[in-house]
Amino acid sequence: xxxxxxxxxxxxxxxxxSVTALPACGSRGSQCVLEAENAVLEPEYDEDIAExxxxxxxxxxxxxxxxxxxxxxxxxxxxxFFTADRQTECRIRxxxxxxxxxxxxxxxxxxxxFTVSLNGDAVDIPEFVIDEGTQYCDNWQILxxxxxxxxxxxxxxxxTALSDGERLNIDYVAVTPERGQVKEHSHFWKNSVYPATCxxxxxxxxxxxxxxxxxxxxxxxxxxxxxxxxxxxxELLMMVSQCERCGDAITANAxxxxxxxxxxxxxxxxxxxxxxxxxxxxxAYVCTAGGLNNGDTYIKEDDGSCNSPxxxxxxxxISKAGNYILFNIEAERPCTADLVFRMSNTLYSADGIxxxxxxxxxxxxxxxxxxxxxxxxxxxxFDEHSYFEWRYVVIKNVRLQESNRIEIGPxxxxxxxxxxxxDVLKVYTDGVELRAVKHYDINGVTCGEYSGRYSEYLDFESxxxxxxxxxxxxxxxxxxxxxQAEEDIPVAAGELALDVNGSTVNLEGIxxxxxxxxxxxxxxxxxxxxxxxxxxxxxxxxxxxxRVYTGQxxxxxxxxxxxxxxxxxxxxxxxxxxIYEAEDADLGDSVSSREGVELIERYxxxxxxxxxxxxxxxxxxxxxxxxxxxxxxxxxxxxxxxTVMLASAxxxxxxxxNVATHDLQDKIILRINGVAADLGGIVLEVDSVANYYCxxxxxxxxxxxxxxxxxxxxxxLAYGAPNxxxxxxxxRDALLAAAA
Numbered sequence: 001x002x003x004x005x006x007x008x009x010x011x012x013x014x015x016x017x018s019v020t021a022l023p024a025c026g027s028r029g030s031q032c033v034l035e036a037e038n039a040v041l042e043p044e045y046d047e048d049i050a051e052x053x054x055x056x057x058x059x060x061x062x063x064x065x066x067x068x069x070x071x072x073x074x075x076x077x078x079x080x081f082f083t084a085d086r087q088t089e090c091r092i093r094x095x096x097x098x099x100x101x102x103x104x105x106x107x108x109x110x111x112x113x114f115t116v117s118l119n120g121d122a123v124d125i126p127e128f129v130i131d132e133g134t135q136y137c138d139n140w141q142i143l144x145x146x147x148x149x150x151x152x153x154x155x156x157x158x159x160t161a162l163s164d165g166e167r168l169n170i171d172y173v174a175v176t177p178e179r180g181q182v183k184e185h186s187h188f189w190k191n192s193v194y195p196a197t198c199x200x201x202x203x204x205x206x207x208x209x210x211x212x213x214x215x216x217x218x219x220x221x222x223x224x225x226x227x228x229x230x231x232x233x234x235e236l237l238m239m240v241s242q243c244e245r246c247g248d249a250i251t252a253n254a255x256x257x258x259x260x261x262x263x264x265x266x267x268x269x270x271x272x273x274x275x276x277x278x279x280x281x282x283x284a285y286v287c288t289a290g291g292l293n294n295g296d297t298y299i300k301e302d303d304g305s306c307n308s309p310x311x312x313x314x315x316x317x318i319s320k321a322g323n324y325i326l327f328n329i330e331a332e333r334p335c336t337a338d339l340v341f342r343m344s345n346t347l348y349s350a351d352g353i354x355x356x357x358x359x360x361x362x363x364x365x366x367x368x369x370x371x372x373x374x375x376x377x378x379x380x381x382f383d384e385h386s387y388f389e390w391r392y393v394v395i396k397n398v399r400l401q402e403s404n405r406i407e408i409g410p411x412x413x414x415x416x417x418x419x420x421x422x423d424v425l426k427v428y429t430d431g432v433e434l435r436a437v438k439h440y441d442i443n444g445v446t447c448g449e450y451s452g453r454y455s456e457y458l459d460f461e462s463x464x465x466x467x468x469x470x471x472x473x474x475x476x477x478x479x480x481x482x483x484q485a486e487e488d489i490p491v492a493a494g495e496l497a498l499d500v501n502g503s504t505v506n507l508e509g510i511x512x513x514x515x516x517x518x519x520x521x522x523x524x525x526x527x528x529x530x531x532x533x534x535x536x537x538x539x540x541x542x543x544x545x546x547r548v549y550t551g552q553x554x555x556x557x558x559x560x561x562x563x564x565x566x567x568x569x570x571x572x573x574x575x576x577x578x579i580y581e582a583e584d585a586d587l588g589d590s591v592s593s594r595e596g597v598e599l600i601e602r603y604x605x606x607x608x609x610x611x612x613x614x615x616x617x618x619x620x621x622x623x624x625x626x627x628x629x630x631x632x633x634x635x636x637x638x639x640x641x642x643t644v645m646l647a648s649a650x651x652x653x654x655x656x657x658n659v660a661t662h663d664l665q666d667k668i669i670l671r672i673n674g675v676a677a678d679l680g681g682i683v684l685e686v687d688s689v690a691n692y693y694c695x696x697x698x699x700x701x702x703x704x705x706x707x708x709x710x711x712x713x714x715x716x717l718a719y720g721a722p723n724x725x726x727x728x729x730x731x732r733d734a735l736l737a738a739a740a
Contacts, residue, residue: 031176032183034080034157036069039170042077045219050076050161053169069170070099072114072161080157080173081185081211082150088177090150092116092123092157094143095171096130103133106166108143113166117158118148130168140171150177154185154211185211196220198246230376231262239376252376258399259372261365263379264392272338272394273428277436279327281422282313283504285439287409290322297502300421307388310342310424316387319346319419324409327425328437331400335432339367341393341408343420345379353389355381362418365408367398379420387421400429441503444522447492447510450480451520454549458556466533466546469557471675474526474550479533481519482544485512489540492519496543497536501527512541526550529557529665529676558677560670563699566643568728569613570697576643576728578736580630583616585727590626593719601723604693612693613726619649619692622667622721630712630727631739634705638734642672642712643699645725648684649692657689667720671713672703684722695725705731709739 041050053070069078084090094116100106108114109127116123125145133139159170175182187208196202199222207214223245230239230252239252239260252260264270282299292298294317302312315325347354347362356362357378365372372395382389410419427434454477460466479500489495489512496512498505498521505521526548535543548554565573583600592599601619604612618628648661661667661684670677677700686694712727729736 030179030181031174032082034082034173034175034184035065035067036078036170036172037065037067038184039069039078039080040213040215041069042079042215043075044217048073048076050078065172068097072099072159072167072170074161074164076161078159078170079215081187081213082155082157082175082182083185084150084152084155084177084180084182086152086180088150088180088182089147090178090182091147091176092118092145093174093176094145094159095140095174096143096168097140097171098130098133099167099169100133100165105132106130108166108168111162113161113163114168115160115162116145117160119151119156123148130166147178150175150182155182156213187211187213191217196223198223198225198243198248230260239373241376252373258370259367259395259397260376261359261372261374261393261395262377263359264394265380267340267392270340270392270394272340272396272426273430275429275431275433277329277427277429277434278310279329279425279427279436280311280313281315281325281424282311283436283438284315284425285326285328286315286318287322287324287326288318290318290320290410292317293319299502305388307344307390309388314388315422316346319410319417321410321412321417323419324407325422326439327406328439329400329404329406329427330435330437331402331404331429332433334402335400335429337398337400337432337434338428339395339398339406340426340428342390342423342426343379343393344388344390344423345381345420346387347381347418348385349381352383352385353381353387355379356418356420359393360411362411363408363420364411365395365406367395367406368401368404390423391420400427400432400434438508439504440506442498442500442505442521442524444524445506445510446520446522447512447517448520449518450478450549454478454551456551456553457547457549458554460531460533460546460548462545465535466543468526468531468546468548469529469678469680470526470531471528471555471557471677473528474552474554476523476551477526477554478549479521479524480547480549481521481533482546483512483517483519484542484544485514485517486540487514488512492541495538495541498543499532499534500524501531516544526554528669529678530680555675558672558675558700558703560677560679560682560698560700562682562696563641563643563701564697566641566697566699566728566730567645567695569695569726573697574730577640577731577734578632578727578729578738579613580632580727580729580738581614581616582618582628582630582724582726583614584738585618586629586631587618588627588629590621590628590716591623592620593622594620612695613645617647617693618724621716621724622649622719624717626716626721628714628724631709632729633709633737633739634707634731635735636707636733638705638731640703640705640729640731640734641699641701642703643697643728643730644670644712644714645695645728646684646698646722647691647693647695647725648686649723650720655689658686658692659689660685661720661722663720664722667716667718667722669713669715669717670698670700671711671715672700673706673710692723693725697728705734705736707734 037052050072052067108130109125128143131139188210192205194202202220203216204218206217225243227241230241233240242249298317300314300316345353355378358375359379360374410417460468492510492512493507533546597620602616650661652659664682665679
């Protein structure tokens with residue numbers, strides 16, 4: 001190996017001497033050296049293009065100008081130009097080096113590895129052995145290509161690579177005339193650009209204004225057509241789009257669909273028939289079988305951020321497969337109509353709202369079972385995250401029957417599942433009267449005396465609305481409303497709007513007499529905890545009371561409050577009858593919300609909070625479905641107050657620490673013997689962002705314990721469920737003991 005390296009250095013030195021001895025073009029003597037950096041290397045536009053490269057620091061002294069042409073893959077050419085003052089024979093030599101990445105020696109010449117042409121004529125060159133490549137230097141060799149005839153004037157010498165594996169680096173070409181003078185030709189380069197079209201390539205051509213030589217220096221791919229959104233052609237009865245550049249037109253021929261959809265930014269951009277029916281999306285039937293994607297309701301009311309939805313409400317959060325909106329419309333006779341949906345894009349992306357392109361990959365629509373084709377239109381996105389930039393989805397020339405079903409929803413499959421927010425459907429006809437069949441969640445409505453099928457009842461409390469906090473849910477109950485009317489009202493729906501827990505009541509078939517009326521809603525569920533009957537009344541109508549009847553006793557939710565004096569460890573409080581540690585309770589199948597961290601936290605001293613009772617507590621509880629159950633026995637029925645020591649554990653990234661829990665009822669359900677407590681007014685404060693153990697005595701008062709086993713359970717509902725320390729039970733009337 002040492003001998004080989006020494007041989008390389010000796011050869012490099014010898015070549016260096018021979019290069020130094022070669023005079024450059026224009027110097028004394030007739031020899032002309034054409035440097036690689038002055039050649040035209042082609043092509044300039046491929047992925048593997050030849051390029052001029054600076055030589056290694058160990059070999060730079062043996063190259064003519066310190067640079068050479070490398071990456072000479074098959075098809076690459078290097079072209080030199082020299083001027084002779086007369087026709088003469090010229091000896092041509094080339095300085096080359098092995099560029100094979102493996103460095104193996106190989107044979108070149110006689111049509112292998114490279115070819116040479118002079119003025120377009122191929123030159124017969126002898127066979128050469130190209131030495132091994134080396135790691136630290138370019139092993140330059142001088143190849144004597146032979147003697148050839150140069151013409152008077154500008155001559156063109158072209159080296160062409162033939163192989164991707166066996167390759168040469170090129171340093172220079174030396175031209176020695178037998179008589180006269182030769183010198184390198186100096187080009188006066190200019191560029192011409194030939195633009196690409198939609199279908200044809202463009203290119204840049206570089207040409208010499210002196211000798212006329214030219215070559216393609218860059219290729220420009222065809223631009224391709226830019227077709228705008230498809231628009232429905234009344235003449236062709238199909239969708240048509242034109243290229244914005246060249247005007248080329250294409251049509252959408254979809255034999256499987258009778259209708260095409262298209263999207264417009266503004267109502268002024270499209271024409272429709274003269275007579276209008278407005279059908280609010282929130283009054284249609286909304287199927288949520290697939291589940292909501294955000295929040296617990298699909299109806300959004302205008303809070304000033306919704307760009308004024310029609311009717312003040314819109315349908316959102318239904319971007320999951322299985323959901324849809326159903327509009328039922330009756331027509332006085334079959335007719336042709338135009339449909340216009342007012343919708344807003346909701347496809348979130350890191351850069352804003354992404355376009356639904358094509359809309360047919362995301363949304364489907366049917367009219368009486370016939371599919372609307374959304375393949376040829378995109379629902380636009382925009383740069384900012386705003387879900388209420390309204391657009392108009394237009395479907396022209398739809399055939400309506402006397403009874404019609406129009407359905408729109410997120411499409412399962414394709415490139416994603418999403419559904420724009422839906423505000424309203426407008427249907428336009430030529431003088432045909434239409435009627436929107438509105439959907440009501442509650443249809444079992446009668447007016448008259450209550451039948452009395454259920455005997456157990458609770459009254460709603462009346463303040464701004466009618467509210468009842470139920471300790472347990474009931475699948476079916478009867479709501480009985482007492483309604484005062486100032487005069488006879490043939491259709492109650494015109495003067496009164498009722499809503500029970502977000503479900504709309506159908507009052508279209510109900511009439512009211514002057515005076516007191518009993519309105520019964522049959523088979524309506526009672527939800528756990530908060531139930532609300534909301535009434536919007538004209539001046540002619542007033543709801544006086546609401547009572548709910550059930551087939552079995554319905555316990556109201558237990559009332560709760562924070563009672564500091566019940567914090568026994570805090571000092572000054574009364575002594576409890578039972579102290580039951582959280583870490584000793586039944587955790588069931590509960591799991592920690594933090595990987596590698598236990599639910600039971602021991603020896604809590606790491607921050608400013610008071611130590612937990614028994615130096616242990618339950619934390620990291622905020623996994624929906626987690627439960628903790630305390631079971632204790634009572635010697636008999638007794639009145640009691642039950643206190644659970646809770647602490648906010650609600651991390652807020654904005655403050656990088658713990659903040660108060662204001663919505664405790666959304667985080668946990670607290671039940672005593674199966675009856676839920678109303679936690680709506682409870683706020684778990686914190687004394688510092690570092691303290692997750694600011695214990696507060698959340699107390700449920702006036703509980704009646706039963707003889708035997710009693711249970712207290714807490715179920716986690718969502719992130720932010722609090723930490724839990726100890727259970728205190730206060731009772732004077734019975735003996736209490738923790739139970740397994």
